[in-house]
Amino acid sequence: MTLTRRQLLKTALGVSLAACLPLPLLTAWSAESTSANTLPLAIHSEGGPHRLDVEVAETASQRQRGLMGREHLPETRGMLFRFEREQPAGNAFWMYRTLIPLDIAYIDGEGRIVAINTMPPCESSAPQECPSYPAGAAYHAALEVNAGYFAERGIQVGDCVSVPALAGFCRPD
Numbered sequence: 001m002t003l004t005r006r007q008l009l010k011t012a013l014g015v016s017l018a019a020c021l022p023l024p025l026l027t028a029w030s031a032e033s034t035s036a037n038t039l040p041l042a043i044h045s046e047g048g049p050h051r052l053d054v055e056v057a058e059t060a061s062q063r064q065r066g067l068m069g070r071e072h073l074p075e076t077r078g079m080l081f082r083f084e085r086e087q088p089a090g091n092a093f094w095m096y097r098t099l100i101p102l103d104i105a106y107i108d109g110e111g112r113i114v115a116i117n118t119m120p121p122c123e124s125s126a127p128q129e130c131p132s133y134p135a136g137a138a139y140h141a142a143l144e145v146n147a148g149y150f151a152e153r154g155i156q157v158g159d160c161v162s163v164p165a166l167a168g169f170c171r172p173d
Contacts, residue, residue: 039080041143043105043113045159051076054143058082067144068097078145087139092132095122101147105155106135113159114139118147 039056042049053076057063063081067073081093086109093104098121106115114137122130135142143161150156 038077040164041078041080042162042164043143043153043155043159044162045153045155047154049162050153050155052078052143052145054078054080056080056082066093066098067100067102069099071099073100073102073146075146075149078143078149081142081144083140085140087135089137089139090134091139092134093117093119093142093144094127094130094132095119096124096127096130098122102144103147103150104133105143105145105150105161106137106139107141107143107161108138109140111161113155113157113161116150116155116157120147 037055038053041052041054043052055077057066057079058081063083066081067079095102098119101118101120104117104119105113108114115135117133117135119133124130141161
């Protein structure tokens, strides 16, 4: 049996090789290819790859709803917000009707984290009283996870988000 170079590397490293997003390339991904509309991700930091299963919000209504009303998010779960075009640095997320504290990582078109914010729940029933959390840098996607997730794992700006389901691999700096 002949193994491909990718299979040999995968076996030798004991990890799945992943494609560093460019997030626009995720358009080839189909929700039908995974169960429950989730996509496996890995975040590459000095502490090693951190794996998550994320729900994908790619339509305007899915992005608007986000994680609203959730009382719990499992530790290894999150939500990936995908955009067809690069979003300006001033575009922001908010926590209206979101019950759990979240971290958000804004991700550029090369799959690099360009900003991270922690967002506490907004206790107001008036949307205009909820603060917003702009990226401060242009981005193509945003990843929400439980608050503290990034800090606890040493994940920071510059780290790479990869998609193991795609060919290739991410080369963290």
